[in-house]
Amino acid sequence: MKRFLSLLLGVVIITIQMIGFSGCDNETQPEKFKAYYFDYFDTATTIIGYAESKEEFDKICEDIKTQLNKYHRLFTIYNRYEGLNNLVTINDVDDGKHNVVTVDKEIIDMLTFAKEMYHKTNGTVNVAMGSVLKIWHVYRNAGLDDPFNAELPPMDKLKDASKHTNINDLIIDAENNTVFLADPEMSLDVGAIAKGYAVEKVADYLESKGITNFLLNVGGNVRTIGMADTEKWKVGIENPDTNNEEQPYIEYLKVAGESVVTSGSYQRFYVVNGENYHHIIDPETLMPGTKYRSVSVLTDDSGIGDAMSTALFLMDYEDGKQLVESTDNVEAMWVLPDGKQQYSSGFEAYTFEYVQK
Amino acid sequence: MKNNNSQKNQKLRNDIILAVVIVFIAAAGLLLFVLTKQEGSTVAVKIDGVVTDTYPLSENREVSIKTGENDENINILTIKDGKASISEADCPDKICVETRAVSFVGETIVCLPHKIVIEITNEKTDDQIDVAV
Numbered sequence: 241m242k243r244f245l246s247l248l249l250g251v252v253i254i255t256i257q258m259i260g261f262s263g264c265d266n267e268t269q270p271e272k273f274k275a276y277y278f279d280y281f282d283t284a285t286t287i288i289g290y291a292e293s294k295e296e297f298d299k300i301c302e303d304i305k306t307q308l309n310k311y312h313r314l315f316t317i318y319n320r321y322e323g324l325n326n327l328v329t330i331n332d333v334d335d336g337k338h339n340v341v342t343v344d345k346e347i348i349d350m351l352t353f354a355k356e357m358y359h360k361t362n363g364t365v366n367v368a369m370g371s372v373l374k375i376w377h378v379y380r381n382a383g384l385d386d387p388f389n390a391e392l393p394p395m396d397k398l399k400d401a402s403k404h405t406n407i408n409d410l411i412i413d414a415e416n417n418t419v420f421l422a423d424p425e426m427s428l429d430v431g432a433i434a435k436g437y438a439v440e441k442v443a444d445y446l447e448s449k450g451i452t453n454f455l456l457n458v459g460g461n462v463r464t465i466g467m468a469d470t471e472k473w474k475v476g477i478e479n480p481d482t483n484n485e486e487q488p489y490i491e492y493l494k495v496a497g498e499s500v501v502t503s504g505s506y507q508r509f510y511v512v513n514g515e516n517y518h519h520i521i522d523p524e525t526l527m528p529g530t531k532y533r534s535v536s537v538l539t540d541d542s543g544i545g546d547a548m549s550t551a552l553f554l555m556d557y558e559d560g561k562q563l564v565e566s567t568d569n570v571e572a573m574w575v576l577p578d579g580k581q582q583y584s585s586g587f588e589a590y591t592f593e594y595v596q597k
Numbered sequence: 598m599k600n601n602n603s604q605k606n607q608k609l610r611n612d613i614i615l616a617v618v619i620v621f622i623a624a625a626g627l628l629l630f631v632l633t634k635q636e637g638s639t640v641a642v643k644i645d646g647v648v649t650d651t652y653p654l655s656e657n658r659e660v661s662i663k664t665g666e667n668d669e670n671i672n673i674l675t676i677k678d679g680k681a682s683i684s685e686a687d688c689p690d691k692i693c694v695e696t697r698a699v700s701f702v703g704e705t706i707v708c709l710p711h712k713i714v715i716e717i718t719n720e721k722t723d724d725q726i727d728v729a730v
Binding site: 272274275276277278282283284286288384385455457460462468473474475476477478482483485488489492500501502508536594 | 716
């Protein structure tokens, strides 16, 4: 009896100590910091990181901002910068034709990657679709500005534009660092690639400097660098049914070093006659893809993740699944129109049960 | 022998009382810890990265967040039933209004045109999720 009591006492004291100390033992551990920026890739950037001090975190953030700013200026299709040749310069038309434009090596590399992804996805991800996407962009913005008069782009207009989307007319000369669009009516839109590609480049840069325990989120392109201090990062996959208040997330993932990207019909859309029309345009139908509510891609490369999430969103399930299974380090989850979820073979190894507090 | 026995019993009783007291204190401590841990989630309003206001998530309220040089931009933050949302805004894209109400520690609502981030924070717990995609 006595032995039992002293055992009980011991357990109780240890429990008290564990409770008492668990909340305040982080004096020597790195602290978690967050920063938000609004100036890159027309979206919000979140940086989360563990550092010894606010000063150290801020210093790394300044470094990240410099990098993001560099890629933003090079890859934007909307903004011109004095003395800088970027995608706007490549898309420019003088006297009825495009110019041969000398560009930074970073643009050559990104467009070369874009061509690779075109072939890998059987043409589903096509950066030469600018002529078609431009029309959708104009109609979507007009519809958001004036919802009562929102309209769909006329199909004959889209079809005419689609005649000028041949990827082979994008001529990259890697030796001389020049880019030339051979079809005067074509233009580049790197919206499905450049953001993820840039995030990957910035993450590579941080890794090369030995920085770890950071997370970059540029408008939903998430790339983790190492762990969240001593644990893995917790990523919630949003419920595409945004009205479902009970279940905001349909899956929870734990990652350390990977990238997660979701393409969803709920993300950026406008409404015409009560129907939602989102921004992921199928090169075959020239209309927003309707096969899924969302597709999430988990991979070790955010550039591939960005391109693959768009491609899978537009591909038939069987073709998409085959593409995922035949590509190393890529896993995916598809949410079908009825809400049913499909997974690639390795996806569920990353999921965890979320226990409501 | 008899005397010895009753002494033993007395000792045992004291031990039991001591054990009960300690268990009681531990339980009370645990209860207090759990209670303070679950309470105290805060809605932090950040404008261009700087925290301008914080409100308890447990109290219903409506706040008008004004931004821009002459306070010309308006977002209405609504805290209701333990959830925070942007119920109205005069930004061009209205993405913040479309975003669902948040309540998990670490969740955010972003208004890009007005450079506003609404974040659920809690000093006593880890983020429930780090990021949503």
